[in-house]
Amino acid sequence: xxxxxxxxxxxxxxxxxxxxxxxxxxxxxxxxxxxxxxxxxxxxxxxxxxxxxxxxxxxxxxxxxxxxxxxxxxxxxxxxxxxxxxxxxxxxxxxxxxxxxxxxxxxxxxxxxxx
Amino acid sequence: xxxxxxxxxxxxxxxxxxxxxxxxxxxxxxxxxxxxxxxxxxxxxxxxxxxxxxxxxxxxxxxxxxxxxxxxxxxxxxxxxxxxxxxxxxxxxxxxxxxxxxxxxxxxxxxxx
Numbered sequence: 001x002x003x004x005x006x007x008x009x010x011x012x013x014x015x016x017x018x019x020x021x022x023x024x025x026x027x028x029x030x031x032x033x034x035x036x037x038x039x040x041x042x043x044x045x046x047x048x049x050x051x052x053x054x055x056x057x058x059x060x061x062x063x064x065x066x067x068x069x070x071x072x073x074x075x076x077x078x079x080x081x082x083x084x085x086x087x088x089x090x091x092x093x094x095x096x097x098x099x100x101x102x103x104x105x106x107x108x109x110x111x112x113x114x115x
Numbered sequence: 116x117x118x119x120x121x122x123x124x125x126x127x128x129x130x131x132x133x134x135x136x137x138x139x140x141x142x143x144x145x146x147x148x149x150x151x152x153x154x155x156x157x158x159x160x161x162x163x164x165x166x167x168x169x170x171x172x173x174x175x176x177x178x179x180x181x182x183x184x185x186x187x188x189x190x191x192x193x194x195x196x197x198x199x200x201x202x203x204x205x206x207x208x209x210x211x212x213x214x215x216x217x218x219x220x221x222x223x224x225x226x227x228x
Contacts, residue, residue: 004158033215042220043159043204056215091158102147102208104216106158 004107006092012113018080021110023092024073031095033104034067034077038088049075082114118142119207121219128226134192136222138205141186145207149216150179150190153202162203163190195226 005024013019025032033048047057049069057067064083069075079086089111093104120139128134138148149164165172165179165188172179178191192199205219 043218045215048215093158102149102164102216103161104151104159106160108156108158 004092004094004105006090006107006110008110009108010111010113012115013082014115015083016081017114018078019082019086019112019114021077021090021092021112023075023077023107025075025092025094026096026105027073029094029096029105032069032075033093033095034075035091035093035106036088037091037109043091046077079112082112084114087112087114118145118217119205119219121205121222123222124220125223126225128192128195128224130195130197130226130228132195132226134190134195134199134224134226136190136203136205136224137187138189138207138219139185139187140207142207142209142217143186144209145217147208148179148181148188149206150177151204151206151218153204153221155201159204192224195224197226197228200224200226 007022031050034046036044036046046059047067048055052069065079067077089109091106091109093106095104118141122137146167150162151159152162153159163174163177163179165181167183170181176193181188202221202223204221206216208216
């Protein structure tokens with residue numbers, strides 16, 4: 001198995017532009033998570049899906065952020081409009097374990113820089 | 116509200132020494148405590164985990180010690196090697212459904228020759 005696949009690996013954009021991050025979870029995993037990692041705040045959970053349904057989006061910082069999971073093999077995290085403070089590494093993770101999600105498998109992340 | 120407090124923020128240990136990273140939690144409902152290891156440019160990966168029905172779990176050179184009454188747990192890396200240099204995150208999750216892992220803030224470990 002190729003693991004969790006994220007694209008792009010790096011994204012540099014200008015303030016105000018729309019940014020779309022993509023994730024392909026491990027086949028057969030029921031849960032998918034989007035995390036943001038910064039030096040100041042560590043790993044923050046933004047949103048997670050179970051069986052393609054958003055379960056908890058309380059970590060989404062504001063309405064500029066949205067996430068979708070149209071099917072079991074694909075998810076997107078969109079930021080519109082982007083701001084410099086959104087610069088971070090964004091990780092997607094998937095889990096086989098249903099709602100409890102004890103073991104997470106992380107992708108390699110997308111390094112986002114908003115200028 | 117930080118539910119899992121991790122220390123130290125960074126740690127330098129000589130090769131062959133013991134690395135110790137500590138975590139404390141507040142939520143008594145937490146019942147699963149994993150540690151994740153992250154190398155530069157990679158996502159975190161599960162290293163070892165423990166449940167509160169045991170006080171210690173060992174896998175190779177890695178040991179988790181758990182103190183339920185003090186609400187603390189720690190990671191010990193014996194015979195630390197340069198390849199262990201990474202960022203380590205403790206985490207916790209409670210025993211009821213629809214919850215997710217709460218991560219500590221991370222410890223950057225550097226093993227020097």
